[in-house]
Amino acid sequence: MSGDYARDGFLVLPDFLPAGDCDALQARAAELMAGFDPGRARTVFSTRDQGHARDRYFLDSGGAIRFFFEEEAPDAPNKIGHALHDLDPVFDRISRQPRLAALAREVGLVRPLLLQSMYIFKNPGIGGEVGWHQDATFLHTTPVTVTGFWIALDDADRENGCLLALPGAHRGPLRQRFRRSGDGTVTEEIDATLWPAVEPVPIEVRRGTLVVLHGLLPHASSANRSSRPRHAYTLHLIDGHASYDADNWLQRPDLPLRGFT
Numbered sequence: 344m345s346g347d348y349a350r351d352g353f354l355v356l357p358d359f360l361p362a363g364d365c366d367a368l369q370a371r372a373a374e375l376m377a378g379f380d381p382g383r384a385r386t387v388f389s390t391r392d393q394g395h396a397r398d399r400y401f402l403d404s405g406g407a408i409r410f411f412f413e414e415e416a417p418d419a420p421n422k423i424g425h426a427l428h429d430l431d432p433v434f435d436r437i438s439r440q441p442r443l444a445a446l447a448r449e450v451g452l453v454r455p456l457l458l459q460s461m462y463i464f465k466n467p468g469i470g471g472e473v474g475w476h477q478d479a480t481f482l483h484t485t486p487v488t489v490t491g492f493w494i495a496l497d498d499a500d501r502e503n504g505c506l507l508a509l510p511g512a513h514r515g516p517l518r519q520r521f522r523r524s525g526d527g528t529v530t531e532e533i534d535a536t537l538w539p540a541v542e543p544v545p546i547e548v549r550r551g552t553l554v555v556l557h558g559l560l561p562h563a564s565s566a567n568r569s570s571r572p573r574h575a576y577t578l579h580l581i582d583g584h585a586s587y588d589a590d591n592w593l594q595r596p597d598l599p600l601r602g603f604t
């Protein structure tokens with residue numbers, strides 16, 4: 344595997360996804376959004392609604408296609424998740440293309456399983472920031488194997504909220520775990536080590552670029568303050584040889600995980 348990935352904890356691969364695939368994902372996401380019943384959204388997301396329905400909607404989304412909205416702008420989509428790659432034929436085809444399978448092997452996944460997919464909108468002036476985190480906080484295996492494939496569907500830069508990363512900081516410990524507890528979730532502190540004092544790097548990329556993110560790499564993104572969208576598609580993979588924690592928020596009792604075939 345490339346020395347860059349081992350050293351930095353991320354790897355930038357320009358021109359990875361063909362323009363036709365970027366077009367297809369964007370068109371399909373627009374179709375899915377158009378087919379979504381906003382009445383349902385109001386029930387689940389209205390600020391008056393008790394948190395319980397919202398928790399359920401989220402917790403059951405691991406094996407479904409569900410729609411999430413910006414907290415500050417309840418009519419604006421934030422993301423669609425989290426089983427697009429298994430339940431939607433367009434996302435399935437593009438997520439399981441041989442080049443992605445080869446890349447998963449190259450970054451060390453021996454028996455890659457496609458665990459989670461998200462279509463992220465981050466629309467102009469609305470798309471909010473995502474704070475510093477490690478993906479292994481949310482998707483935990485023992486040992487840690489979660490690996491993110493982040494694909495730019497629009498050019499991404501500092502103005503529209505590109506990824507930010509702390510290069511090399513994937514060699515530090517996992518700080519938190521976000522897990523199921525009863526009918527809800529909790530965030531548990533497991534290591535108080537501060538993020539290292541390295542300068543955050545903005546990962547400015549063109550449409551079609553794929554960024555591989557190590558599961559322990561601290562990363563974030565700013566709000567979209569531009570007049571341009573910053574759509575992205577993310578896939579999170581794990582190794583089937585690692586054990587998947589029973590208290591991860593994402594559980595798929597009715598939909599077994601699959602690899603690339």
Ligand code: FE2
Pocket residue numbers: 476477478562
């Ligand atoms: Fe992340």
